[in-house]
Amino acid sequence: MSTTWSLRILSIFLLSYFTFSNAYGQSDTLSNTQKYREQFIFFGTNLNVSSKSRDAAFSPLLFEGPGIGGGGGFVTRNEKFEFLIDGSFTLGLMSTKLAGTTDTGGNIFYTVPAHAHALWTINPVFKSTPNAFLRLGGAFDFSGNFRGNFSYTNSALNFDYISGIGPGAQVGWDVHINKTGKFFRKRDRDLTFLWTVSIPIMGTYMRPSYNTISDFTTGANFISGGGEQHFALIGNLVQLNSRLDMYYRLHNKNAFRFFYEWKYYAVNEGSSGNSQGAYHQLGFAFMFNVTGKK
Amino acid sequence: MRTNQFKTAVLSVFVAVFLFGCENLFIEKDPGSNHRESFEYLWKKVDEQYSYFELKKINWDSVYQEYSLLVEDDMRQEEFFSLMFDMLKILEDGHVNLYSPFSVSRYPELAVPDSNYSTRIVRSTYLSEQYLITGPLQHDFIHRIDDNGQKVIDTLHVNGNPNDPRGIGYVRYSSFVSLISNYDIDYVISRYGASTAGLIIDVRSNGGGSPLNIFQLCERFIPADAGETILYYSRNKVGPGKDDFDEWIPANISPSGLYYPGRIVILTDRSCYSATSYFATAMKAVQKLRDVKIIGVPTGGGLGAPRGGQLPNGWYYRMSVTQTRSVDGDLDFELGVPPDIYVTQKPSDYQKNIDTILEVAIDEIKNGQW
Numbered sequence: 001m002s003t004t005w006s007l008r009i010l011s012i013f014l015l016s017y018f019t020f021s022n023a024y025g026q027s028d029t030l031s032n033t034q035k036y037r038e039q040f041i042f043f044g045t046n047l048n049v050s051s052k053s054r055d056a057a058f059s060p061l062l063f064e065g066p067g068i069g070g071g072g073g074f075v076t077r078n079e080k081f082e083f084l085i086d087g088s089f090t091l092g093l094m095s096t097k098l099a100g101t102t103d104t105g106g107n108i109f110y111t112v113p114a115h116a117h118a119l120w121t122i123n124p125v126f127k128s129t130p131n132a133f134l135r136l137g138g139a140f141d142f143s144g145n146f147r148g149n150f151s152y153t154n155s156a157l158n159f160d161y162i163s164g165i166g167p168g169a170q171v172g173w174d175v176h177i178n179k180t181g182k183f184f185r186k187r188d189r190d191l192t193f194l195w196t197v198s199i200p201i202m203g204t205y206m207r208p209s210y211n212t213i214s215d216f217t218t219g220a221n222f223i224s225g226g227g228e229q230h231f232a233l234i235g236n237l238v239q240l241n242s243r244l245d246m247y248y249r250l251h252n253k254n255a256f257r258f259f260y261e262w263k264y265y266a267v268n269e270g271s272s273g274n275s276q277g278a279y280h281q282l283g284f285a286f287m288f289n290v291t292g293k294k
Numbered sequence: 295m296r297t298n299q300f301k302t303a304v305l306s307v308f309v310a311v312f313l314f315g316c317e318n319l320f321i322e323k324d325p326g327s328n329h330r331e332s333f334e335y336l337w338k339k340v341d342e343q344y345s346y347f348e349l350k351k352i353n354w355d356s357v358y359q360e361y362s363l364l365v366e367d368d369m370r371q372e373e374f375f376s377l378m379f380d381m382l383k384i385l386e387d388g389h390v391n392l393y394s395p396f397s398v399s400r401y402p403e404l405a406v407p408d409s410n411y412s413t414r415i416v417r418s419t420y421l422s423e424q425y426l427i428t429g430p431l432q433h434d435f436i437h438r439i440d441d442n443g444q445k446v447i448d449t450l451h452v453n454g455n456p457n458d459p460r461g462i463g464y465v466r467y468s469s470f471v472s473l474i475s476n477y478d479i480d481y482v483i484s485r486y487g488a489s490t491a492g493l494i495i496d497v498r499s500n501g502g503g504s505p506l507n508i509f510q511l512c513e514r515f516i517p518a519d520a521g522e523t524i525l526y527y528s529r530n531k532v533g534p535g536k537d538d539f540d541e542w543i544p545a546n547i548s549p550s551g552l553y554y555p556g557r558i559v560i561l562t563d564r565s566c567y568s569a570t571s572y573f574a575t576a577m578k579a580v581q582k583l584r585d586v587k588i589i590g591v592p593t594g595g596g597l598g599a600p601r602g603g604q605l606p607n608g609w610y611y612r613m614s615v616t617q618t619r620s621v622d623g624d625l626d627f628e629l630g631v632p633p634d635i636y637v638t639q640k641p642s643d644y645q646k647n648i649d650t651i652l653e654v655a656i657d658e659i660k661n662g663q664w
Binding site: 052054057058059060061062096097098099101102103104105151152153154155156209210211212213215216217218219238262264266271276278 | 316317320321323324325327335343371393394395505506509527528530531532533538543544545546547572599600601602603604605606607608609610612615616618
């Protein structure tokens with residue numbers, strides 16, 4: 001699936017976001033009709049329409065390809081606060097633009113991202129827009145990226161483990177749609193649209209050693225790649241995480257979660273060479289309400 | 295209302311920036327894939343990462359001067375490959391290869407099959423029909439042809455005692471790629487441990503594989519009271535300078551499994567490479583603890599563990615990025631681990647189905663000074 005195609009999907013997603021927001025912005029919402037508290041655990045599947053990676057330790061070329069996986073998490077939210085923690089995995093294939101011609105190899109990739117944030121509502125910002133809110137707080141992001149390319153022989157397995165903490169922000173809109181009796185609107189609907197951004201400003205990373213192979217000739221673990229943990233600040237270690245969520249609540253208090261996530265990461269230091277990558281991910285999850293007694 | 299519109303507009307811009315593939319702002323386009331860029335990249339990678347320039351007295355800068363003049367972007371890819379083949383050949387290293395879709399470059403000397411080992415001669419002259427295959431190990435008692443033309447187990451009398459006939463065990467290990475299990479090696483030792491005076495381990499033409507097998511074997515060859523034993527040392531390139539290496543890291547083992555008490559002979563030839571050279575180097579350390587001899591031809595080397603990578607044109611390469619030395623400090627084992635007794639296959643013996651090196655090994659176990 002091309003990036004252009006995926007961007008078209010996202011355009012529709014975003015368009016619906018603002019259309020809904022404008023059409024139902026003055027409706028009663030979860031946030032201004034009553035105080036609410038809700039907790040969900042969620043499990044679902046995700047499709048990486050495009051994952052990219054360039055690991056200068058091994059190749060000057062950009063690898064790109066799709067992946068598929070799943071994930072889960074937990075969220076607790078009310079009108080003043082939201083805490084979320086989730087993780088996922090994606091398995092896929094990446095290749096260079098020269099694949100099939102002069103490049104006979106390719107990457108099998110396995111990505112394990114995790115994210116957590118604690119965000120507090122800053123009321124004054126959207127005071128004039130009753131359905132909307134802005135939340136600010138802190139976030140944690142982790143990304144474990146494993147790539148296997150057997151054309152690299154002893155250094156076939158390469159990786160970046162990146163983690164970081166920093167500020168997080170969220171713009172959200174709780175929308176209530178009154179029923180009209182028409183198709184899809186036979187009942188009242190409660191939706192939530194969220195756009196969450198996090199930018200870690202410091203963290204740790206682990207990358208292969210300069211020569212990219214482990215000390216396997218002396219008995220060390222073959223796949224370790226001689227990696228060591230390093231601390232770095234933003235600039236040398238970059239993570240940008242942006243996610244767009246839509247919660248579609250069912251009348252049994254559970255919900256569906258539709259989301260799009262974009263993530264960019266880069267390790268701009270280290271003896272083995274810089275590494276950078278990004279992915280665009282679409283996902284769907286079942287959200288099970290575990291709020292308990294209110 | 296105007297405020298809301300402004301907020302929506304601002305929000306839209308942010309969303310667009312953060313959601314619509316803006317990694318393209320950070321990720322540069324691929325470099326060009328022409329011959330010049332690929333040559334420059336390959337030369338630089340070798341310059342910064344290859345680990346044996348000094349030992350082999352190679353002036354890589356002069357190599358650049360020579361080959362840079364020959365690279366032209368309008369060369370056919372086969373011509374460019376051939377040029378890079380020649381350039382990498384200068385490193386004289388079987389762990390250096392260039393992989394294109396149509397061919398693989400190599401160190402020509404090691405690509406020629408060695409004439410010091412013949413499976414046909416070993417099996418037809420020295421092993422029974424029912425030699426055993428235990429995992430990756432083929433083994434049997436050494437046989438000889440008696441006066442009636444029958445194959446019988448060759449024996450010797452230890453210390454001249456006619457009541458204590460012993461045979462000689464023969465173990466063929468053809469590739470270190472094949473993993474030896476504890477069962478495999480312990481079975482072999484249990485079969486020959488009490489009934490043989492010596493064990494011949496034939497690793498001729500073994501092109502290497504996993505070093506883990508080295509430890510598996512050597513743990514059975516060091517005495518139980520030896521404790522932790524260093525087999526060799528390795529170190530890694532840690533920077534682009536010719537002398538940028540980390541500390542020497544010992545390869546340690548401790549006694550494990552069954553112990554073989556008799557004499558041990560290792561047969562080597564020039565086709566012994568990589569893990570097999572590590573094994574020969576390790577047995578030089580074991581030699582300090584017990585009776586071991588290496589007989590045959592120096593190994594092909596390959597004591598630099600290789601790493602891989604890719605060129606801008608999509609081709610792949612690999613090269614040695616570590617160094618290894620013996621416990622005595624011999625760094626030049628990279629050029630070949632020397633045998634204790636140098637023997638090559640005689641063409642005249644070949645015609646008679648005689649394995650010259652194996653004959654010397656048998657004689658050494660029977661009559662040699664240990």
